[in-house]
Amino acid sequence: FDELIVEIATRRKQWPKKILVHAIQTMKAEQE
Amino acid sequence: GRAQVFATVVNTFLEKLVTAGSYQRFASCYRCFYKLQPQLTRSIYDQFISQLQASIKEEIQEVKNEGNLEGLFSSLDKIVEEAKDQEEPAWRPSGIPEEDICSTMLPYLLKHRSHLCRALREKEEQNTKVAESVLMGRDRIAELQQLIQARQQAWQ
Amino acid sequence: SVDPMLYETQFFGFTPQTCMLRIYIAFQDYLFETMLVVESVMLKKLDSIPGCKISPSQIRECTEKFLLFMKQHFDKLFAKMEEILLQLVLNIPKNVLLPEDRVQKQYPCSKEEFQALQDELQQLQQQYRAEAATEQALRAELEEQKIVTAELEKTLKCFDELENICRQHxxxxxxxxxxxxxxxxxxxxxxxxxxxxxxx
CATH class of the missing domain: 1.20.5 (Single alpha-helices involved in coiled-coils or other helix-helix interfaces)
Structure with missing residues (x-):
């Protein structure tokens, strides 16, 4: 349970930035 | 700050633990040994207490280093300080990542939208110009056809 | 119900309860270890006293008695310390938003609004593609017009040349x-x- 909490919290902290990187790449590609 | 509170609370814990485990209590539990060796009992107790305190302090320091607690506490103090004017409860993750990610994406999507609007407007303006020249071209062709027709009729 | 303290975990990188558990276990181990040291020192001392009547089991009983007492106080004090630390130190006040979540405050966005924006982007992209296609068609017609105009002007030129010949004669x-x-x-x-x- 503890590991699960740490895993979820870590994802909440880190993944938006990761997703954003890909999303921005996609938008840039579309713009190009 | 949090670091200060943390240290104070741990020290208080230690003090109270030592107070609870007093020499009287120690000597009364080890009565048989105490009767035989009272001085030694006292020095064993003193060593016991100092060893326990040293180990616990060392452990606390290790936990602080491991978790970088000092740094985290001070940055959390700052974050809390910055939010002191905030009355109502702040946002918290909803538990639905797809929804929570919306705000993260929004500023970039808005930028993307304005880029698309600008590109579309430029394209429309450009096309308007090209359309005008196409219309002019059509008129020119119609004119040429009429001219040719007139000349041809004349010849005819 | 256990409060997983997810937001605190997001900040600290570990659950506050685990941190406290780690400290608890370490402290408890030290207490036991130090008690064992106390006991071994006493036993060694008794060994060196000839004809001593105190048996190791008696010392062991004393140790257990003292340890039981210490453990009870230890648990009570630790519970108090844990409660205070979880409330005052290892917690994030309700009104506080972590830096990585600031965007939630700057750009509050419901799912519906987000969807509407995505639909709008989709529509803009379609419009843009339509304009691009229009541009292609217009440019193609321009090219075609160039050829046709050239042909027509050539024809017209024939007439002019014809008339020029007449004039020349x-x-x-x-x-x-x-x-x-x-x-x-x-x-x-x-x-x-x-x-x-x-x-x-």
């Missing part, structure tokens, strides 16, 4: 001269006919 108005030519050729035919008849 003194033929001002082609129609009149053509009529004149027709007349002359008719006259010539008459004359010819005439000559033929006379010659017969």
């Amino acid at each position: 003194g033929v001002g108005n082609f129609k009149e001269s053509f009529a004149f030519l027709t007349q002359c050729s008719k006259k010539l035919q008459d004359v010819l006919k005439d000559v033929e008849e006379k010659s017969k």
Whole structure:
């Protein structure tokens, strides 16, 4: 349970930035 | 700050633990040994207490280093300080990542939208110009056809 | 119900309860270890006393008695410390938003609004593609017009050249001269006919 909490919290902290990187790449590609 | 509170609370814990485990209590539990060796009992107790305190302090320091607690506490103090004017409860993750990610994406999507609007407007303006020249071209062709027709009729 | 303290975990990188558990276990181990040291020192001392009546099991009983007492106080004090630390130190006040989540405050966005924005982007992209296609069609027509116009102008030029030739040969108005030519050729035919008849 503890590991699960740490895993979820870590994802909440880190993944938006990761997703954003890909999303921005996609938008840039579309713009190009 | 949090670091200060943390240290104070741990020290208080230690003090109270030592107070609870007093020499009287120690000597009364080890009565048989105490009767035989009272001085030694006292020095064993003193060593016991100092060893326990040293180990616990060392452990606390290790936990602080491991978790970088000092740094985290001070940055959390700052974050809390910055939010002191905030009355109502702040946002918290909803538990639905797809929804929570919306705000993260929004500023970039808005930028993307304005880029698309600008590109579309430029394209429309450009096309308007090209359309005008196409219309002019059509008129020119119609004119040429009429001219040719007139000349041809004349010849005819 | 256990409060997983997810937001605190997001900040600290570990669950506050685990942190406290780690400290608890470490402290408890030290307490036990130090007690064992106390006991071994005493046993060693008793060994060195000849004819000593105190048995190791007696010392062990004393140790257990003292340890039980210490453990009870330890647990009570630790529970208090844990409660205070979880409330005052290892917690994030309700009104606080972590830096990585600031965007939630700057750009509050419901799922519906987000969807509407995405639909709008989709529509803009379609419009843009339509404009791009329009541009392609317009440019294609421009190219075609160039060719057609060139052809038509070439044709027109033929007429001009034709008229120039006439002019170069003194033929001002082609129609009149053509009529004149027709007349002359008719006259010539008459004359010819005439000559033929006379010659017969």
